[in-house]
Amino acid sequence: MRPTRRRATVQHTPAQQMLGAAEAMLRHALASGIVVPEAVVETVELACTHRRAGGEGELEPPTPALLRRLARAHAELVRLVAPATPRTILLLSHGRRSRLAMLGPVRLVRQMLVAVLVLLAAFVALSTTDYVNGTGGDILNSTGLSLLVNELFFLAAGGLGAAFSALFTAYRYIAEGTYDPKFESSYWLRFILGLMAGLLLPALVPLGADAEAEGISRPLLALLGGFSASVLYRILERLVGAVESLVRADSRELRAARRAADLAQASDRARLERLELVGHLRRLEQQARAGGTPDQLAEDLGRMVGTLLPVAPQDADDASDEHPQPLISPPAR
Structure with missing residues (x-):
């Protein structure tokens, strides 16, 4: 049996991390036409040469003087490439070395594009069936396989809208150089909320007889719900407010x-x-x-004056006449 190989985990020191970020920012600045001072280029090149002199194993730590020069060069490069951040530039430089770099330099974009391809295939395949039509997808009037196919069709439409919104937002941050991978979970959360909105919005919003003539259809609602899940949130919030006002009014x-x-x-x-x-x-x-x-x-x-004056209560007068109270209480025996 062959022994299993474990990938060695390389622990990067702060100096190595600073050098890698400085090298990536220098390449980005030179490729973008940003004027870089000669001292910064010389310092980064000297640090890279010093690193290569250490061999492929453990890297030789830089001298204190070189470390101070590298820190000043790193700060100058951060100022030059702003608003882009070193994290994003380093991430993009590593992403271009991937085998799937043609789908995007960021892992989130590549995964989202794969999801888009799957949803597009499902959208096209389901739209060719006879179950998807202008009157299909009504949960109150449809049952069985027809309802299932339409629900999957709405799910694909909502997923396409959610993926479009997530990719549009991510590409904007990538173009600015401010993309941060720690927010990847928020993009996937938005994608899942878009799937839910694309499935629920066509079922919750009632469409009248003239809805098709006005250009409003259930697939369009699914696409809009996936693109902006906040639409479904506002609708549900207003429904909850209306029900609360009917059930319990404020004192x-x-x-x-x-x-x-x-x-x-x-x-x-x-x-x-x-x-x-x-x-x-x-x-x-x-x-x-x-x-x-x-x-x-x-x-x-x-x-006339008598009608304006208040009338004394008759019961109190009668009670005082029938049971007169003594002015002095009798002595106790």
């Missing part, structure tokens, strides 16, 4: 509405009382002009 709003209703009723009663008082005064004025006697006017005025 503050209820108290405010009740207070407003009480104020409106009190205002109406006050307005009616003012109108009634004006009517009484008008009648007294007419009686005075018609030559009414002072006794009659005084009687009408007293009656």
Whole structure:
């Protein structure tokens, strides 16, 4: 039996990491037409020569003087290639050595392009079937194999939209030189959310009879949901808010509405009382002009004043008359 070979893991020291980043940034700056000071080029070349002198095994550590010069050269190169970062430049330089470099210099882009090819093949294959048509994919009216084929078709459309969004965002950061591989999980998370939105959005959004005439179809909703999963999030958020407003209203709003209703009723009663008082005064004025006697006017005025005064509760008076309370309590025996 042949012994299994294990790939040796090379531990890079900070000096070796700084040298690798400086070499990659120098190549990037020279290829991009950026003017690099001669001292920086000489320092990086000297450090590379010193590294090659150590052989293919363990690298010979640089001298303290060379390490200080390399640190200054690294800082100058970082300033020259900004806004690109050393991590992205080093990642791109290593990615071009891969066998799949024709699909992209970054691992995420290569994996996403493979997923796109699979989804494109599924999209084309499913669209050639008789089950995918203008009326297919309705979960309330379709069953069996027809519904399954349409759901897979929507899933492929949503995946294409999600992959398009992820690739468009990643290529923008790659072109700027600010791509960071630690955010790869966020791209895949966006891709999975796009698959979910592409599958659920055609099922949740009701389409009327005139939807086809207006250019709105379920595959288009699946593609839009995959491209922007936040659309489905906003729709679900509004539905949840509407249901919560129907089931449980805010107590503050209820108290405010009740207070407003009480104020409106009190205002109406006050307005009616003012109108009634004006009517009484008008009648007294007419009686005075018609030559009414002072006794009659005084009687009408007293009656009007009596209607305005509050009436004492009758039950309390009756109870006090029937059961009079003693002024002094009897002595205790």
